[in-house]
Amino acid sequence: MKQSVLHPLALSVWLGISAVAQATPVSLDLPAQPLASSLQQLEAQSGLRIQFQAEGVANHQAPAIKGDMEPTEALQTLLAGTGLDFELRDGTATVSQAASSSATDERVNLGTMDVISTGLTGVARTEGTGSYTTGVVNSSTKLPMSLRETPQSVSVITSQRIEDQGLGNLNEIVQNTTGLTIQQSGPERQRYYARGFQVDNIMYDGLPISLSRYSQDVITAPDSAMLDRVEVVRGSTGLMQGSGNPSAAINLIRKRPTYEPYVSIGASAGSWDRYRTEVDASNALNEAGTLRGRIVTAYEDNGTYRDYGSTEHGFAYGIVEADLTDRTLFTIGASYQNDNKDADWGGTPTAFDGSDLGLSRSAYLGNDWAYWNTNTRHLFAELEHRFDNDWRLRLAGNKMWGRINMLGSYFFYDRAGSLNQGAGEYTYTDNYNSYDGNLSGPFQLFGRTHELVVGASMRNEIFDGHGGWGTTATNIDPYEWDSGAVPEPSYDMNLWNLKFQSEEKGVYAATRLSITDPLKVILGGRLDWYDYDDANEANSYKVTRNVTRYAGVIYDLNDTYSVYASYTDIFKPQNSPDASGGIIAPMTGTNYEIGLKAAYFDGRLNASAALFRMLQENRAKLLDSSFCPNPSVACYEAAGEVESKGIDLEVAGLLAEGWEGSVGYTYVEAKYRKDSTASNEGKLFDPDQPRHLLKVSTVYHLPGELQQWRVGGTINAQNSTFNETATYRIEQDAYAVVGLMLGYRVNEHVDTRVNLNNVFDEEYYSSLNSNTSIGYGDPRNLMFSVNWTL
Structure with a gap:
């Protein structure tokens, strides 16, 4: 045109x-x-x-x-x-x-x-670059910096890597990210972990959403079709998101519209009758190009390797950008994700003592009436203005509406060691709002140029849950289970009720001081007000003016290498009642990290090595019911202190001409330093989390006459883990899961790819929750994909 x-x-x-x-x-x-x-x-x-x-x-x-x-x-x-x-x-x-x-x-x-040092969106996109790394991130301090300039361990899962590995959602991305693991409490309840602690915040374009105990059931893994990349900052990130565990910040960066016509249509088919289609279309919406839009949709109809179960998944994402002036950009967008799953609540049981029952991985011990249906809607907007002096104003908001309706069963052992089945029916609504406004830019001091960001944020969650439960079967023989034998139950949905509203407000500031050409110092602070309002007034509480401090030092040894050190405070409110009827004080602590970073090939290859140590105090510990004023209501004490320390290594990006890759290794040792049970001191805090973790991903484009071909592969390996109580011990030996990829570009428009996952059909537990709920990793499987691009 x-x-x-x-x-x-x-x-x-x-x-x-x-x-x-x-x-x-x-x-x-x-x-x-x-x-x-x-x-x-x-x-x-x-x-x-x-x-x-x-x-x-x-x-x-x-x-x-x-x-x-x-x-x-x-x-x-x-x-x-x-x-x-x-x-x-x-x-x-x-x-x-x-x-x-x-x-x-x-x-x-x-x-x-x-x-300008940052684009209108303040990020460096990875779409279309073919790279396994990126040029700039701001998920650590809200100041745009290269990976080498960021004084924390950062991983980036780029658009190209998502495509090469066929990563369809955030669960699969986490499984392939350095230092991160995923545990599933039952088939559909994901929990993410890093550095020994659970990840309890996810960010969308820098705006955090808390993953509370219940919201994690509502928010199923986001679809990757809308993502340009995922930035993961390991360790405490209190300056960015306020309260949270010192685990990691997972920042989902959405795709943006393009100025020129772009259309991509993809289809995949694989083992167990799994099918997926994607459509991605973008273009300028007016002749001047000042109005641009993008629509992304995805649909899946998936079977499973288990004897019973299927999933129907639908996703839609739309975004519009408008250049209000040459320096003002307004963005508005929305997404909708709906998942209807014939999936049960609990996982597969072990024997009473934790030993394996010898069941097939395909065994389904649930019921044919089980379902787990969720839908999540997001509405977001952003206004960004660049001033003549290179300062930038950014106002952003994200609203989320989450819903779940489920009916499912789970197993439990009685004191005699008999296996029984219970069931529950629940419905949750979980609404979340997150807003942020900040002003950032350079300033002159003592003849040098420095950077400053100041801002304020607010987020709140409104949760309303109802449900009922009962026992459906007793004295079960897992080897003779019939998923159609138990009639579908019906429950009084008011047997269980939970309503709460939480709100966190904060103001923050950070500055990057250029002390000398090679020496940069980052100083920051945050002041938070936290308010938890429960329908049960006894569980409501407030935290006023909590201070979170941040400090980082980066010294450039030369044009390639930098050394750094950083410190961050830890702050996480708890809603656990103590024996006197009050609420346990927030968990607090400190996060230290020192490391070496390098950038090769003008930033196309980034490497980092880090040592870290974290202390988290005042952890709520469950008391024996005899100490509680009401034995039927759990109570806690602030008795725990946990230390996590380890090593973090990663290389990602251009390894050689035509060869992209990522290699990450982490060693984490999280142990109790203090506990009301003296025998726990010195023991592993969460032994079902691996201490040694290796993640490898690579792709190589063949040269010369074979340039249309590319080959790649993945390795995910970890050490042995276990889960132990007074009555059982579940063990998982060390294992490695290998994947292979072969791609062929037919012409400039058509590209094909085959992914073979778990090549050696490794059989392993993917989670060790309890002796009534373990999960298996997927067996060997194949996925064929074809994509047409305009």
């Missing part, structure tokens, strides 16, 4: 300053294609801002470019022989008709746009 006015072709990628961007070689991979497409991809891969008129480059073809090249040199190569030239001014390359091509031609001045 012919356009009469200019527009930028893509979102700007983070760069430090324009001079460095123009002079530093970057790794490029541009196929022979129309010139407009090459200019767009050059901008995305190099960060150089390029302006041109669409009609001015029409009917021109561009040659292929592959390898390291300075952005302006690459631009000259693309324009060679076209009669076009460019003018570089204030960091922007303006493409126009060459002055010497015609004496009568008028040179079209398309104006200029500054290269």
Whole structure:
């Protein structure tokens, strides 16, 4: 379509300053294609801002470019022989008709746009780069920094890696992320862990949503089709999200609209009658390109390796961006996810003493009337304005409505060791709001340029749950189980009720001080007010003016290596009553980390090594019912102190020409330092979490005549784990799960891929919850995918 006015072709990628961007070689991979497409991809891969008129480059073809090249040199190569030239001014390359091509031609001045340290969205997208790393993250302090400049351990699961491994949702992403593990309390109740503690916050574009005990049942794993990448900061991230465990912050960065037409249609089919389709379409919505939109949909109809069960999954995501002015961007979007699952509540039992029953992994010991249905809706908006002095104002909000309706059964052993089945029917509504506003930018002090961000945030959760339960079967023989034998029960939905509302308000500030050229110091603080209002007034409480401190130091040894140290406070409220009827004080603690970081190939390969130590105090510990004023109501004491320490290693990005990869290893030792039960002191805090964890993912594009082919693979390995109580011990030996991938690009539009997962059909427990609920990892399975892109 012919356009009469200019527009930028893509979102700007983070760069430090324009001079460095123009002079530093970057790794490029541009196929022979129309010139407009090459200019767009050059901008995305190099960060150089390029302006041109669409009609001015029409009917021109561009040659292929592959390898390291300075952005302006690459631009000259693309324009060679076209009669076009460019003018570089204030960091922007303006493409126009060459002055010497015609004496009568008028040179079209398309104006200029500054290269800025962050794009309008404040992030560096990974979509279309083919990379396993990214140029900038701000999930640690809200200050945009490269991975090397961030004084904490950070992993990024990029768009390319999600595609290569066929990661369809957040559960699968977590399973393949350095230092993270997933435990499932039953088939559909996921829990994420890092550094010995449960992850209790997930962020959407930097806005946190708490994963409370009940909301984790409502919020099923988000679909990956809407994600540009996932940033994971391990350790305490109180400056970003306020209260929470010192585990990790998982930040889901959504895809943004494109300026040029983009359409992608994908389909997958695999073992156990699993089918998935995706549609992703984006374009400018007006001729000027100041209004842009994107729609992403996905649908799954999946069987299972178990004897019974299926899942129907639907997902839709829409987003619109509007350039209100040259410096003001407004974004609004929404998503909807619906999961209808024929899945039971509990997992597979072991024997009473924790030994394996020898059942097949496919054995289903639930009932054919069980269901677990959830839907989650998000509405989000963002207003961002860039001032003339490079300061930026960002106002953002995210609203979530979550619903679950379920009916399912679970197993329990009585004191005599007989296996019995109970069932429950529950419905939850969980509504969540999260808002943030901040102002950030550079300032001058003592002749040097520094950065500052100040802001305020608020989030609240409103939960309302109802349910009923009962016993459905006794003295069960698991080897003779019939899933159709128990009639569907019906319960009084008011046997159990829970209503609460929590609210957290905070103000924060952080500054990045440039002490010398190689030395940077980051200082930050946060002040929080927390209010928990329970329908039972005895369980309501407040925390006023809690202070969270943050400090980081980064020293550049040279152009490649940096050393760093960081400190963060820990703050997590608890709603556990004590023996006097009050509420246990919040958990507090400290998080220390020191490390070495490196950036190779101009940031296309990032590496890090870290040592960390965390202390968490005042952990609520369940008391014997004889100590409680009402024996039928649980009570607790603040008796626990846990220390977690270990090593964190990761290399991710361009390993060699055509070879992307990620290798991550973590060692975590989390133990009780203090406990009211003296025998617990010195023991592992959560022994069913692995201490040694290795995650490997790689893809290699074959050279020469085989360049249409690519091969890849994954390895997820861990040490032995166990879960032990006074009555049972469940053990899982060390294991490794290997995956392989083979891809073939048919032409510039069609790409195919085959993923073979669990190649050696490793049989293992994926979770060790109790002797009545364990989970198995998926057996060997195959998935074939084909994708057509405009």
